[in-house]
Amino acid sequence: MGHPDWKETVYAVLAKKHEQDYADAHRHLRAAKGNNTPASRLNLLESSSDAGDMGTPGFEHPPTTGVIYVMERAAAKGWKYGDKTWGNFGQGAPEVGHIPDAPARPMTITMHENEFEYAPVAGLKTLREAVANLYNVRYREGKTSKYTWENVCIVPGGRAGLTRMAASIGDTNVGFFLPEYTAYEALLNIFKRMVPIPTPLEKESAYHITPKRLYKEIQARGLGVVVSSNPSNPTGQLTEGDELREWVNVCRTTKTTLVLDEFYSSYIYTHPDEPGKCISSAEYVDDVNIDPVVIIDGMTKNFRLPGWRVCWIIGPKEYISSMASSGSFLEGGANHPLQQAAIALLEPSRAKQDAIALQNHFRMKRAYVLDRLASFNIPVNIPPMATFYIWLDLNNLPEPYCNGLTFFEACLDEKVIVVPGIFFDINPGKRRDLAQSPYQGFVRLSFGPAMEELKIGLDGMERLLKRIGHITVA
Ligand SMILES: Cc1ncc(COP(=O)(O)O)c(C=O)c1O
Numbered sequence: 001m002g003h004p005d006w007k008e009t010v011y012a013v014l015a016k017k018h019e020q021d022y023a024d025a026h027r028h029l030r031a032a033k034g035n036n037t038p039a040s041r042l043n044l045l046e047s048s049s050d051a052g053d054m055g056t057p058g059f060e061h062p063p064t065t066g067v068i069y070v071m072e073r074a075a076a077k078g079w080k081y082g083d084k085t086w087g088n089f090g091q092g093a094p095e096v097g098h099i100p101d102a103p104a105r106p107m108t109i110t111m112h113e114n115e116f117e118y119a120p121v122a123g124l125k126t127l128r129e130a131v132a133n134l135y136n137v138r139y140r141e142g143k144t145s146k147y148t149w150e151n152v153c154i155v156p157g158g159r160a161g162l163t164r165m166a167a168s169i170g171d172t173n174v175g176f177f178l179p180e181y182t183a184y185e186a187l188l189n190i191f192k193r194m195v196p197i198p199t200p201l202e203k204e205s206a207y208h209i210t211p212k213r214l215y216k217e218i219q220a221r222g223l224g225v226v227v228s229s230n231p232s233n234p235t236g237q238l239t240e241g242d243e244l245r246e247w248v249n250v251c252r253t254t255k256t257t258l259v260l261d262e263f264y265s266s267y268i269y270t271h272p273d274e275p276g277k278c279i280s281s282a283e284y285v286d287d288v289n290i291d292p293v294v295i296i297d298g299m300t301k302n303f304r305l306p307g308w309r310v311c312w313i314i315g316p317k318e319y320i321s322s323m324a325s326s327g328s329f330l331e332g333g334a335n336h337p338l339q340q341a342a343i344a345l346l347e348p349s350r351a352k353q354d355a356i357a358l359q360n361h362f363r364m365k366r367a368y369v370l371d372r373l374a375s376f377n378i379p380v381n382i383p384p385m386a387t388f389y390i391w392l393d394l395n396n397l398p399e400p401y402c403n404g405l406t407f408f409e410a411c412l413d414e415k416v417i418v419v420p421g422i423f424f425d426i427n428p429g430k431r432r433d434l435a436q437s438p439y440q441g442f443v444r445l446s447f448g449p450a451m452e453e454l455k456i457g458l459d460g461m462e463r464l465l466k467r468i469g470h471i472t473v474a
Contacts, residue, residue: 087457123154172224179424236384
């Protein structure tokens, strides 16, 4: 009698376990609020028997994907805000405490009675002037056409800015590139006049959009507007220099509005010899009132003040006037006292000192995380040129952990939070089946949190990788 084939038995048991892990990860996602409505893309992964009804006639729960889903799953596994035993790489915000050499931020503000009034929907004129001045100093030295306060609209946060922008888009095709920031999904779907048109980018080209490709997409798909984050959330890639100039030229000549979400314009790692260098398409605009370039940015990431909700849109003044009109019915504008407080932070030499400190600090964190990932045998082939995100390719992990959703669930067991890559395969209107999404084998890892937390998270990830046999135990 031969020996029982242990190997086969072990493989069979492991295969069963992998299947189970994969099925569990998807079951959790399908069960989340709003993910089992008939329109939900998640329904396409496997049918669900749950009724997708919120119980309120006429209302439908929006799908729970992205960071909300991630945090709900983490909470279900014991995570709480402020729990120092967790490493939250899901965090889409930078650390907000003091960092070396950064100018001090106001810890108190003095209010005046007139700040109890509404601020203008387009923002305080003095703040609009301060934003225009910062852009002129940073990006438009020596150019005759300069931004003025009329080219700036203040908005209560980046998403509010994007919503104002989306609310003013008419009957046109709007192009966007994948993977992209999760909030764009609902945003490109709620205003029904525009038709959102995706273009998936490939890892083989490092998620790069050449000017030639941009031109081709515009012409072939009849795009009236192109929206993109640059630097990119989630890939951390960046279009700059002559290529960015060409993007602007392409949009000028094809008469296409280029909406660039430049929320990470200070998190630049490609110019170590030019401390504090920030990147913006504002540098390549010829006439600020004619070129169809609209920029969204603000205090959230670049000034590490996500809680202030003070951001801006910059563009031709006619366009800015329509942004003010949509703000008057959408949210009514940014809060008055913090607009006032933001003015001092935008003084160009102070803003430069802030950007230098930020780049030094985040460059150090970036190197630390990349080194540790390499030591885990997960090399990052497309490291971030900008932002504080790493788009982590899991393809050399064993099954089923090479799937982002399963890896995410397994990380939670080690008190580590990452964001599955599939959430960035944004799908406005649920028109595509994401079962075969090319981003299933990725997670986004944020090095926004402070150093101690990054260490805790990477230690947890190391434990997981040892447990699953991807790295050998010394
Ligand atoms: C690319 C991008 N744009 C806009 C925002 C939104 O910023 P806010 O928190 O100010 O709404 C974010 C936040 O994660 C982002 O990553």
